[in-house]
Amino acid sequence: METMPAGRLDVAAGRFAVEEVPVPEPGPGEVLIEVRAAGVCLSDAHLIDGSLRPLYLAGEKVTLGHEVAGVVHAAGPRLVGDWAPGRRVLLAAGQSCGVCPSCVRRRPCPRVLTRGVDYDGGWARYALAREDTLVPIPDGLPFEQAAIIPDAxxxxxxxxxxxxxxxxxxxxxxxxxxxxxxxxxxxxxxxxxxxxxxxxxxxxxxxxxxxxxxxxxxxxxxxxxxxxxxxxxxxxxxxxxxxxxxxxxxxxxxxxxxxxxxxxxxxxxxxxxxxxxxxxxxxxxxxxxxxHYGSGPGHIEELIRLATTGRLDLGPSVSGLVPLTEAPHAVERLTSGADRPVRLVLVP
Incomplete structure:
Protein backbone atom coordinates (compact mmCIF):
# COMPACT_ATOMS: atom_id res chain seq x y z
CA MET A 1 0.00 0.00 0.00
CA GLU A 2 1.42 3.37 -1.03
CA THR A 3 1.59 5.94 1.75
CA MET A 4 2.18 9.68 2.04
CA PRO A 5 2.84 12.28 4.74
CA ALA A 6 -0.19 14.23 5.96
CA GLY A 7 -0.80 16.81 8.68
CA ARG A 8 -3.40 15.03 10.80
CA LEU A 9 -5.43 16.38 13.70
CA ASP A 10 -6.89 14.02 16.26
CA VAL A 11 -9.89 16.17 17.18
CA ALA A 12 -10.87 14.17 20.27
CA ALA A 13 -7.35 14.18 21.74
CA GLY A 14 -6.38 17.65 20.48
CA ARG A 15 -3.17 16.26 19.01
CA PHE A 16 -1.63 17.36 15.69
CA ALA A 17 1.24 15.60 13.89
CA VAL A 18 2.56 14.82 10.43
CA GLU A 19 1.88 11.10 9.92
CA GLU A 20 2.14 8.52 7.17
CA VAL A 21 -1.29 7.63 5.81
CA PRO A 22 -2.50 5.64 2.79
CA VAL A 23 -2.73 7.52 -0.50
CA PRO A 24 -6.49 7.85 -1.17
CA GLU A 25 -8.13 6.54 -4.32
CA PRO A 26 -10.64 8.68 -6.21
CA GLY A 27 -14.19 7.39 -6.29
CA PRO A 28 -17.01 8.29 -8.70
CA GLY A 29 -16.96 12.00 -9.53
CA GLU A 30 -13.66 12.51 -7.68
CA VAL A 31 -10.14 13.48 -8.74
CA LEU A 32 -6.86 12.82 -6.93
CA ILE A 33 -4.76 15.97 -6.78
CA GLU A 34 -1.00 16.06 -6.33
CA VAL A 35 -0.68 18.97 -3.92
CA ARG A 36 1.90 21.60 -4.84
CA ALA A 37 0.99 24.24 -2.23
CA ALA A 38 -1.30 24.56 0.79
CA GLY A 39 -1.87 27.66 2.89
CA VAL A 40 -1.65 27.83 6.69
CA CYS A 41 -4.60 29.74 8.12
CA LEU A 42 -5.38 30.91 11.64
CA SER A 43 -8.47 28.70 11.43
CA ASP A 44 -6.13 25.70 11.24
CA ALA A 45 -4.47 26.86 14.44
CA HIS A 46 -7.87 27.28 16.09
CA LEU A 47 -8.77 23.73 15.11
CA ILE A 48 -5.57 22.50 16.73
CA ASP A 49 -6.10 24.45 19.96
CA GLY A 50 -9.74 23.35 20.13
CA SER A 51 -11.35 26.79 19.94
CA LEU A 52 -12.84 25.77 16.60
CA ARG A 53 -14.37 22.33 16.14
CA PRO A 54 -15.71 20.50 13.07
CA LEU A 55 -19.48 20.32 12.76
CA TYR A 56 -19.81 17.40 10.37
CA LEU A 57 -16.60 15.36 10.63
CA ALA A 58 -17.45 11.66 10.31
CA GLY A 59 -14.47 10.28 12.27
CA GLU A 60 -12.05 11.50 14.95
CA LYS A 61 -9.15 12.51 12.68
CA VAL A 62 -8.89 14.91 9.76
CA THR A 63 -6.14 16.13 7.44
CA LEU A 64 -6.02 19.91 7.77
CA GLY A 65 -5.74 22.45 4.95
CA HIS A 66 -8.51 24.31 3.12
CA GLU A 67 -6.29 26.43 0.83
CA VAL A 68 -4.93 24.03 -1.78
CA ALA A 69 -3.49 24.07 -5.31
CA GLY A 70 -1.84 21.37 -7.38
CA VAL A 71 -2.15 19.22 -10.48
CA VAL A 72 -4.50 16.43 -11.42
CA HIS A 73 -2.82 13.08 -10.66
CA ALA A 74 -5.59 10.55 -11.29
CA ALA A 75 -9.28 10.65 -12.12
CA GLY A 76 -12.09 8.52 -10.75
CA PRO A 77 -14.98 7.11 -12.79
CA ARG A 78 -18.05 8.97 -14.05
CA LEU A 79 -16.50 12.42 -14.41
CA VAL A 80 -18.36 15.05 -16.41
CA GLY A 81 -15.38 17.25 -17.29
CA ASP A 82 -11.99 16.59 -18.85
CA TRP A 83 -9.51 16.47 -15.98
CA ALA A 84 -6.41 15.16 -17.67
CA PRO A 85 -3.34 14.35 -15.55
CA GLY A 86 -1.11 17.39 -15.11
CA ARG A 87 -3.89 19.94 -15.33
CA ARG A 88 -3.27 22.81 -12.90
CA VAL A 89 -6.10 23.47 -10.44
CA LEU A 90 -6.97 25.00 -7.12
CA LEU A 91 -9.59 23.52 -4.82
CA ALA A 92 -12.58 25.37 -3.45
CA ALA A 93 -12.47 25.53 0.35
CA GLY A 94 -15.70 23.59 0.76
CA GLN A 95 -18.52 21.71 -0.88
CA SER A 96 -22.23 21.04 -0.53
CA CYS A 97 -23.11 17.98 1.52
CA GLY A 98 -24.79 16.34 -1.48
CA VAL A 99 -27.38 14.42 0.53
CA CYS A 100 -29.72 16.91 2.22
CA PRO A 101 -33.18 17.73 0.74
CA SER A 102 -31.85 21.05 -0.61
CA CYS A 103 -29.00 19.31 -2.46
CA VAL A 104 -31.41 16.72 -3.87
CA ARG A 105 -33.56 19.57 -5.20
CA ARG A 106 -30.44 21.40 -6.47
CA ARG A 107 -30.94 24.30 -4.07
CA PRO A 108 -28.28 26.02 -1.92
CA CYS A 109 -26.99 23.58 0.69
CA PRO A 110 -27.69 24.62 4.32
CA ARG A 111 -24.85 22.49 5.71
CA VAL A 112 -21.84 23.21 3.53
CA LEU A 113 -18.81 21.09 4.45
CA THR A 114 -15.40 22.75 4.84
CA ARG A 115 -12.28 21.14 3.41
CA GLY A 116 -9.71 20.32 6.06
CA VAL A 117 -12.38 20.64 8.76
CA ASP A 118 -15.30 18.36 7.95
CA TYR A 119 -13.35 16.18 5.50
CA ASP A 120 -9.69 15.67 4.61
CA GLY A 121 -7.86 18.70 3.27
CA GLY A 122 -4.61 19.48 1.51
CA TRP A 123 -1.84 19.29 4.11
CA ALA A 124 -0.66 16.14 2.36
CA ARG A 125 1.13 14.96 -0.75
CA TYR A 126 -2.19 14.06 -2.36
CA ALA A 127 -5.75 15.22 -1.76
CA LEU A 128 -9.13 14.00 -2.98
CA ALA A 129 -11.46 16.57 -4.52
CA ARG A 130 -14.97 16.32 -5.84
CA GLU A 131 -15.10 17.40 -9.47
CA ASP A 132 -17.35 20.37 -8.80
CA THR A 133 -14.77 21.86 -6.38
CA LEU A 134 -11.97 22.05 -8.97
CA VAL A 135 -11.08 25.41 -10.50
CA PRO A 136 -8.55 25.50 -13.37
CA ILE A 137 -5.65 27.93 -13.01
CA PRO A 138 -3.47 29.31 -15.82
CA ASP A 139 0.20 28.46 -16.22
CA GLY A 140 1.30 31.97 -15.25
CA LEU A 141 -0.19 31.84 -11.75
CA PRO A 142 2.26 30.29 -9.24
CA PHE A 143 0.85 27.46 -7.14
CA GLU A 144 1.64 29.20 -3.85
CA GLN A 145 -0.34 32.26 -4.93
CA ALA A 146 -3.23 30.22 -6.33
CA ALA A 147 -3.48 28.15 -3.15
CA ILE A 148 -4.28 31.11 -0.91
CA ILE A 149 -7.07 32.49 -3.09
CA PRO A 150 -9.73 30.30 -1.44
CA ASP A 151 -10.30 31.90 1.98
CA ALA A 152 -7.25 34.15 2.51
CA HIS A 292 -20.18 37.22 6.79
CA TYR A 293 -18.75 33.77 6.13
CA GLY A 294 -16.50 32.58 3.31
CA SER A 295 -17.18 33.46 -0.31
CA GLY A 296 -19.77 32.72 -2.95
CA PRO A 297 -20.01 31.28 -6.46
CA GLY A 298 -17.80 33.08 -8.96
CA HIS A 299 -15.58 34.90 -6.46
CA ILE A 300 -12.63 32.54 -6.92
CA GLU A 301 -12.79 32.78 -10.71
CA GLU A 302 -12.96 36.59 -10.49
CA LEU A 303 -9.88 36.66 -8.28
CA ILE A 304 -7.98 34.37 -10.64
CA ARG A 305 -8.69 36.83 -13.46
CA LEU A 306 -7.58 39.77 -11.33
CA ALA A 307 -4.37 37.98 -10.33
CA THR A 308 -3.44 36.77 -13.82
CA THR A 309 -4.09 40.14 -15.47
CA GLY A 310 -1.87 42.00 -13.01
CA ARG A 311 -4.66 43.87 -11.24
CA LEU A 312 -4.03 41.98 -8.00
CA ASP A 313 -0.44 41.09 -7.08
CA LEU A 314 -0.46 38.16 -4.65
CA GLY A 315 3.32 37.79 -4.56
CA PRO A 316 3.75 39.87 -1.37
CA SER A 317 1.03 37.78 0.29
CA VAL A 318 3.24 34.68 0.49
CA SER A 319 5.37 35.22 3.58
CA GLY A 320 7.32 31.98 3.19
CA LEU A 321 7.35 28.42 1.85
CA VAL A 322 7.60 25.70 4.50
CA PRO A 323 8.10 21.94 3.95
CA LEU A 324 5.02 19.90 4.86
CA THR A 325 7.08 18.00 7.44
CA GLU A 326 7.52 21.29 9.31
CA ALA A 327 3.79 22.05 9.52
CA PRO A 328 3.83 22.23 13.35
CA HIS A 329 6.56 24.88 13.15
CA ALA A 330 4.50 26.86 10.61
CA VAL A 331 1.49 26.82 12.92
CA GLU A 332 3.65 27.94 15.85
CA ARG A 333 5.12 30.77 13.79
CA LEU A 334 1.64 31.92 12.79
CA THR A 335 0.24 31.89 16.32
CA SER A 336 3.28 33.41 18.04
CA GLY A 337 2.68 36.71 16.25
CA ALA A 338 6.42 37.40 16.12
CA ASP A 339 6.51 38.43 12.47
CA ARG A 340 2.73 38.27 11.77
CA PRO A 341 2.99 36.47 8.40
CA VAL A 342 0.26 37.13 5.84
CA ARG A 343 0.33 33.52 4.63
CA LEU A 344 2.80 30.72 5.14
CA VAL A 345 2.46 28.04 2.49
CA LEU A 346 3.26 24.35 2.98
CA VAL A 347 5.03 22.53 0.15
CA PRO A 348 4.85 18.69 0.16
Whole structure:
Protein backbone atom coordinates (compact mmCIF):
# COMPACT_ATOMS: atom_id res chain seq x y z
CA MET A 1 0.00 0.00 0.00
CA GLU A 2 1.42 3.37 -1.03
CA THR A 3 1.59 5.94 1.75
CA MET A 4 2.18 9.68 2.04
CA PRO A 5 2.84 12.28 4.74
CA ALA A 6 -0.19 14.23 5.96
CA GLY A 7 -0.80 16.81 8.68
CA ARG A 8 -3.40 15.03 10.80
CA LEU A 9 -5.43 16.38 13.70
CA ASP A 10 -6.89 14.02 16.26
CA VAL A 11 -9.89 16.17 17.18
CA ALA A 12 -10.87 14.17 20.27
CA ALA A 13 -7.35 14.18 21.74
CA GLY A 14 -6.38 17.65 20.48
CA ARG A 15 -3.17 16.26 19.01
CA PHE A 16 -1.63 17.36 15.69
CA ALA A 17 1.24 15.60 13.89
CA VAL A 18 2.56 14.82 10.43
CA GLU A 19 1.88 11.10 9.92
CA GLU A 20 2.14 8.52 7.17
CA VAL A 21 -1.29 7.63 5.81
CA PRO A 22 -2.50 5.64 2.79
CA VAL A 23 -2.73 7.52 -0.50
CA PRO A 24 -6.49 7.85 -1.17
CA GLU A 25 -8.13 6.54 -4.32
CA PRO A 26 -10.64 8.68 -6.21
CA GLY A 27 -14.19 7.39 -6.29
CA PRO A 28 -17.01 8.29 -8.70
CA GLY A 29 -16.96 12.00 -9.53
CA GLU A 30 -13.66 12.51 -7.68
CA VAL A 31 -10.14 13.48 -8.74
CA LEU A 32 -6.86 12.82 -6.93
CA ILE A 33 -4.76 15.97 -6.78
CA GLU A 34 -1.00 16.06 -6.33
CA VAL A 35 -0.68 18.97 -3.92
CA ARG A 36 1.90 21.60 -4.84
CA ALA A 37 0.99 24.24 -2.23
CA ALA A 38 -1.30 24.56 0.79
CA GLY A 39 -1.87 27.66 2.89
CA VAL A 40 -1.65 27.83 6.69
CA CYS A 41 -4.60 29.74 8.12
CA LEU A 42 -5.38 30.91 11.64
CA SER A 43 -8.47 28.70 11.43
CA ASP A 44 -6.13 25.70 11.24
CA ALA A 45 -4.47 26.86 14.44
CA HIS A 46 -7.87 27.28 16.09
CA LEU A 47 -8.77 23.73 15.11
CA ILE A 48 -5.57 22.50 16.73
CA ASP A 49 -6.10 24.45 19.96
CA GLY A 50 -9.74 23.35 20.13
CA SER A 51 -11.35 26.79 19.94
CA LEU A 52 -12.84 25.77 16.60
CA ARG A 53 -14.37 22.33 16.14
CA PRO A 54 -15.71 20.50 13.07
CA LEU A 55 -19.48 20.32 12.76
CA TYR A 56 -19.81 17.40 10.37
CA LEU A 57 -16.60 15.36 10.63
CA ALA A 58 -17.45 11.66 10.31
CA GLY A 59 -14.47 10.28 12.27
CA GLU A 60 -12.05 11.50 14.95
CA LYS A 61 -9.15 12.51 12.68
CA VAL A 62 -8.89 14.91 9.76
CA THR A 63 -6.14 16.13 7.44
CA LEU A 64 -6.02 19.91 7.77
CA GLY A 65 -5.74 22.45 4.95
CA HIS A 66 -8.51 24.31 3.12
CA GLU A 67 -6.29 26.43 0.83
CA VAL A 68 -4.93 24.03 -1.78
CA ALA A 69 -3.49 24.07 -5.31
CA GLY A 70 -1.84 21.37 -7.38
CA VAL A 71 -2.15 19.22 -10.48
CA VAL A 72 -4.50 16.43 -11.42
CA HIS A 73 -2.82 13.08 -10.66
CA ALA A 74 -5.59 10.55 -11.29
CA ALA A 75 -9.28 10.65 -12.12
CA GLY A 76 -12.09 8.52 -10.75
CA PRO A 77 -14.98 7.11 -12.79
CA ARG A 78 -18.05 8.97 -14.05
CA LEU A 79 -16.50 12.42 -14.41
CA VAL A 80 -18.36 15.05 -16.41
CA GLY A 81 -15.38 17.25 -17.29
CA ASP A 82 -11.99 16.59 -18.85
CA TRP A 83 -9.51 16.47 -15.98
CA ALA A 84 -6.41 15.16 -17.67
CA PRO A 85 -3.34 14.35 -15.55
CA GLY A 86 -1.11 17.39 -15.11
CA ARG A 87 -3.89 19.94 -15.33
CA ARG A 88 -3.27 22.81 -12.90
CA VAL A 89 -6.10 23.47 -10.44
CA LEU A 90 -6.97 25.00 -7.12
CA LEU A 91 -9.59 23.52 -4.82
CA ALA A 92 -12.58 25.37 -3.45
CA ALA A 93 -12.47 25.53 0.35
CA GLY A 94 -15.70 23.59 0.76
CA GLN A 95 -18.52 21.71 -0.88
CA SER A 96 -22.23 21.04 -0.53
CA CYS A 97 -23.11 17.98 1.52
CA GLY A 98 -24.79 16.34 -1.48
CA VAL A 99 -27.38 14.42 0.53
CA CYS A 100 -29.72 16.91 2.22
CA PRO A 101 -33.18 17.73 0.74
CA SER A 102 -31.85 21.05 -0.61
CA CYS A 103 -29.00 19.31 -2.46
CA VAL A 104 -31.41 16.72 -3.87
CA ARG A 105 -33.56 19.57 -5.20
CA ARG A 106 -30.44 21.40 -6.47
CA ARG A 107 -30.94 24.30 -4.07
CA PRO A 108 -28.28 26.02 -1.92
CA CYS A 109 -26.99 23.58 0.69
CA PRO A 110 -27.69 24.62 4.32
CA ARG A 111 -24.85 22.49 5.71
CA VAL A 112 -21.84 23.21 3.53
CA LEU A 113 -18.81 21.09 4.45
CA THR A 114 -15.40 22.75 4.84
CA ARG A 115 -12.28 21.14 3.41
CA GLY A 116 -9.71 20.32 6.06
CA VAL A 117 -12.38 20.64 8.76
CA ASP A 118 -15.30 18.36 7.95
CA TYR A 119 -13.35 16.18 5.50
CA ASP A 120 -9.69 15.67 4.61
CA GLY A 121 -7.86 18.70 3.27
CA GLY A 122 -4.61 19.48 1.51
CA TRP A 123 -1.84 19.29 4.11
CA ALA A 124 -0.66 16.14 2.36
CA ARG A 125 1.13 14.96 -0.75
CA TYR A 126 -2.19 14.06 -2.36
CA ALA A 127 -5.75 15.22 -1.76
CA LEU A 128 -9.13 14.00 -2.98
CA ALA A 129 -11.46 16.57 -4.52
CA ARG A 130 -14.97 16.32 -5.84
CA GLU A 131 -15.10 17.40 -9.47
CA ASP A 132 -17.35 20.37 -8.80
CA THR A 133 -14.77 21.86 -6.38
CA LEU A 134 -11.97 22.05 -8.97
CA VAL A 135 -11.08 25.41 -10.50
CA PRO A 136 -8.55 25.50 -13.37
CA ILE A 137 -5.65 27.93 -13.01
CA PRO A 138 -3.47 29.31 -15.82
CA ASP A 139 0.20 28.46 -16.22
CA GLY A 140 1.30 31.97 -15.25
CA LEU A 141 -0.19 31.84 -11.75
CA PRO A 142 2.26 30.29 -9.24
CA PHE A 143 0.85 27.46 -7.14
CA GLU A 144 1.64 29.20 -3.85
CA GLN A 145 -0.34 32.26 -4.93
CA ALA A 146 -3.23 30.22 -6.33
CA ALA A 147 -3.48 28.15 -3.15
CA ILE A 148 -4.28 31.11 -0.91
CA ILE A 149 -7.07 32.49 -3.09
CA PRO A 150 -9.73 30.30 -1.44
CA ASP A 151 -10.30 31.90 1.98
CA ALA A 152 -7.25 34.15 2.51
CA UNK A 153 -8.23 36.29 -0.49
CA UNK A 154 -11.77 35.19 -1.39
CA UNK A 155 -13.24 35.68 2.10
CA UNK A 156 -12.25 39.37 2.42
CA UNK A 157 -13.05 39.88 -1.28
CA UNK A 158 -16.59 38.61 -0.76
CA UNK A 159 -16.89 40.70 2.40
CA UNK A 160 -15.77 43.89 0.64
CA UNK A 161 -17.62 43.61 -2.69
CA UNK A 162 -20.51 41.42 -1.55
CA UNK A 163 -21.61 41.69 2.07
CA UNK A 164 -20.40 45.28 2.55
CA UNK A 165 -21.07 46.32 -1.06
CA UNK A 166 -18.21 48.82 -0.97
CA UNK A 167 -18.51 51.54 -3.60
CA UNK A 168 -15.89 53.98 -4.88
CA UNK A 169 -15.11 56.88 -2.52
CA UNK A 170 -16.61 55.17 0.53
CA UNK A 171 -14.52 55.13 3.70
CA UNK A 172 -13.55 51.70 5.00
CA UNK A 173 -11.95 50.70 8.30
CA UNK A 174 -10.38 47.24 8.70
CA UNK A 175 -9.68 45.89 12.17
CA UNK A 176 -6.92 43.25 12.03
CA UNK A 177 -4.15 43.33 9.41
CA UNK A 178 -3.20 39.66 9.44
CA UNK A 179 -3.81 37.16 6.65
CA UNK A 180 -7.39 38.17 5.82
CA UNK A 181 -7.11 41.78 6.93
CA UNK A 182 -4.08 42.60 4.79
CA UNK A 183 -5.96 41.35 1.75
CA UNK A 184 -9.06 43.28 2.81
CA UNK A 185 -6.94 46.44 2.70
CA UNK A 186 -5.74 45.70 -0.82
CA UNK A 187 -9.20 44.70 -2.04
CA UNK A 188 -10.95 47.71 -0.52
CA UNK A 189 -8.47 49.94 -2.33
CA UNK A 190 -9.07 47.96 -5.53
CA UNK A 191 -12.81 48.58 -5.08
CA UNK A 192 -12.15 52.33 -4.92
CA UNK A 193 -12.59 52.91 -1.18
CA UNK A 194 -11.05 56.09 0.23
CA UNK A 195 -9.75 56.40 2.82
CA UNK A 196 -8.82 52.83 3.69
CA UNK A 197 -7.93 52.74 7.38
CA UNK A 198 -6.20 49.70 8.89
CA UNK A 199 -6.39 49.15 12.65
CA UNK A 200 -3.99 46.79 14.43
CA UNK A 201 -2.11 46.84 17.74
CA UNK A 202 1.12 45.48 16.22
CA UNK A 203 3.50 47.96 14.55
CA UNK A 204 4.66 45.32 12.02
CA UNK A 205 1.06 44.73 10.93
CA UNK A 206 0.39 48.44 10.59
CA UNK A 207 3.52 48.89 8.48
CA UNK A 208 2.46 46.04 6.22
CA UNK A 209 -1.05 47.47 5.89
CA UNK A 210 0.45 50.70 4.59
CA UNK A 211 2.56 48.71 2.12
CA UNK A 212 -0.62 46.91 1.00
CA UNK A 213 -2.32 50.21 0.22
CA UNK A 214 -3.89 51.56 3.41
CA UNK A 215 -4.18 55.33 3.57
CA UNK A 216 -3.73 55.24 7.35
CA UNK A 217 -2.78 52.61 9.91
CA UNK A 218 -3.89 53.21 13.49
CA UNK A 219 -3.19 51.68 16.88
CA UNK A 220 -6.58 50.85 18.49
CA UNK A 221 -5.15 51.65 21.93
CA UNK A 222 -4.04 55.17 20.97
CA UNK A 223 -5.80 57.81 23.13
CA UNK A 224 -6.68 59.88 20.05
CA UNK A 225 -7.97 56.88 18.05
CA UNK A 226 -11.53 58.18 17.54
CA UNK A 227 -10.28 61.65 16.67
CA UNK A 228 -7.87 60.14 14.12
CA UNK A 229 -10.70 58.25 12.39
CA UNK A 230 -12.82 61.40 12.26
CA UNK A 231 -9.91 63.41 10.83
CA UNK A 232 -9.31 60.82 8.14
CA UNK A 233 -13.00 60.76 7.16
CA UNK A 234 -13.58 64.52 7.26
CA UNK A 235 -15.61 64.19 10.44
CA UNK A 236 -18.16 61.86 8.86
CA UNK A 237 -17.13 58.54 10.38
CA UNK A 238 -16.81 55.26 8.50
CA UNK A 239 -19.14 54.01 5.79
CA UNK A 240 -17.95 50.44 6.35
CA UNK A 241 -16.12 48.80 9.24
CA UNK A 242 -14.78 45.26 8.82
CA UNK A 243 -14.04 43.25 11.95
CA UNK A 244 -11.53 40.71 10.64
CA UNK A 245 -10.19 39.92 14.11
CA UNK A 246 -13.32 38.41 15.65
CA UNK A 247 -12.80 40.22 18.96
CA UNK A 248 -15.70 41.71 20.98
CA UNK A 249 -13.74 44.86 21.89
CA UNK A 250 -13.02 45.42 18.19
CA UNK A 251 -16.71 45.32 17.37
CA UNK A 252 -17.51 47.85 20.06
CA UNK A 253 -14.79 50.19 18.84
CA UNK A 254 -15.74 49.80 15.18
CA UNK A 255 -19.44 50.43 15.82
CA UNK A 256 -18.58 53.59 17.75
CA UNK A 257 -16.87 55.22 14.74
CA UNK A 258 -19.48 54.41 12.09
CA UNK A 259 -21.02 57.34 10.27
CA UNK A 260 -24.61 57.76 9.13
CA UNK A 261 -25.92 54.56 7.52
CA UNK A 262 -22.56 52.92 8.26
CA UNK A 263 -22.26 49.14 8.21
CA UNK A 264 -20.31 46.85 10.53
CA UNK A 265 -19.38 43.57 8.83
CA UNK A 266 -18.40 40.61 11.02
CA UNK A 267 -15.72 38.68 9.13
CA UNK A 268 -13.70 37.29 12.03
CA UNK A 269 -15.38 34.41 13.86
CA UNK A 270 -15.99 34.23 17.60
CA UNK A 271 -18.45 32.58 19.99
CA UNK A 272 -18.44 35.68 22.19
CA UNK A 273 -21.67 37.71 22.43
CA UNK A 274 -22.15 40.73 20.20
CA UNK A 275 -23.00 43.91 22.09
CA UNK A 276 -23.62 47.47 20.94
CA UNK A 277 -22.97 49.78 23.89
CA UNK A 278 -24.04 52.99 22.18
CA UNK A 279 -27.39 51.56 21.08
CA UNK A 280 -29.24 54.88 20.78
CA UNK A 281 -26.49 56.36 18.59
CA UNK A 282 -26.42 53.18 16.49
CA UNK A 283 -30.17 53.37 15.86
CA UNK A 284 -30.23 57.13 15.31
CA UNK A 285 -27.56 56.86 12.59
CA UNK A 286 -29.31 53.95 10.89
CA UNK A 287 -26.30 51.68 11.31
CA UNK A 288 -26.33 47.97 10.47
CA UNK A 289 -24.49 44.80 11.49
CA UNK A 290 -23.99 42.13 8.82
CA UNK A 291 -22.59 38.66 9.31
CA HIS A 292 -20.18 37.22 6.79
CA TYR A 293 -18.75 33.77 6.13
CA GLY A 294 -16.50 32.58 3.31
CA SER A 295 -17.18 33.46 -0.31
CA GLY A 296 -19.77 32.72 -2.95
CA PRO A 297 -20.01 31.28 -6.46
CA GLY A 298 -17.80 33.08 -8.96
CA HIS A 299 -15.58 34.90 -6.46
CA ILE A 300 -12.63 32.54 -6.92
CA GLU A 301 -12.79 32.78 -10.71
CA GLU A 302 -12.96 36.59 -10.49
CA LEU A 303 -9.88 36.66 -8.28
CA ILE A 304 -7.98 34.37 -10.64
CA ARG A 305 -8.69 36.83 -13.46
CA LEU A 306 -7.58 39.77 -11.33
CA ALA A 307 -4.37 37.98 -10.33
CA THR A 308 -3.44 36.77 -13.82
CA THR A 309 -4.09 40.14 -15.47
CA GLY A 310 -1.87 42.00 -13.01
CA ARG A 311 -4.66 43.87 -11.24
CA LEU A 312 -4.03 41.98 -8.00
CA ASP A 313 -0.44 41.09 -7.08
CA LEU A 314 -0.46 38.16 -4.65
CA GLY A 315 3.32 37.79 -4.56
CA PRO A 316 3.75 39.87 -1.37
CA SER A 317 1.03 37.78 0.29
CA VAL A 318 3.24 34.68 0.49
CA SER A 319 5.37 35.22 3.58
CA GLY A 320 7.32 31.98 3.19
CA LEU A 321 7.35 28.42 1.85
CA VAL A 322 7.60 25.70 4.50
CA PRO A 323 8.10 21.94 3.95
CA LEU A 324 5.02 19.90 4.86
CA THR A 325 7.08 18.00 7.44
CA GLU A 326 7.52 21.29 9.31
CA ALA A 327 3.79 22.05 9.52
CA PRO A 328 3.83 22.23 13.35
CA HIS A 329 6.56 24.88 13.15
CA ALA A 330 4.50 26.86 10.61
CA VAL A 331 1.49 26.82 12.92
CA GLU A 332 3.65 27.94 15.85
CA ARG A 333 5.12 30.77 13.79
CA LEU A 334 1.64 31.92 12.79
CA THR A 335 0.24 31.89 16.32
CA SER A 336 3.28 33.41 18.04
CA GLY A 337 2.68 36.71 16.25
CA ALA A 338 6.42 37.40 16.12
CA ASP A 339 6.51 38.43 12.47
CA ARG A 340 2.73 38.27 11.77
CA PRO A 341 2.99 36.47 8.40
CA VAL A 342 0.26 37.13 5.84
CA ARG A 343 0.33 33.52 4.63
CA LEU A 344 2.80 30.72 5.14
CA VAL A 345 2.46 28.04 2.49
CA LEU A 346 3.26 24.35 2.98
CA VAL A 347 5.03 22.53 0.15
CA PRO A 348 4.85 18.69 0.16
Missing amino acids: VSTPYAAVVGTAGVRPAQSVGIWGAGGLGAHAVRLARLAGAVPVIAVDPLPVARERALAFGADAALDPAAPDFTAAVLRATGGAGLDVALDVAGVPAVREQAAAVLGAAGVLVLVGLTHAPLTITQGTRFSYLGNQVRG
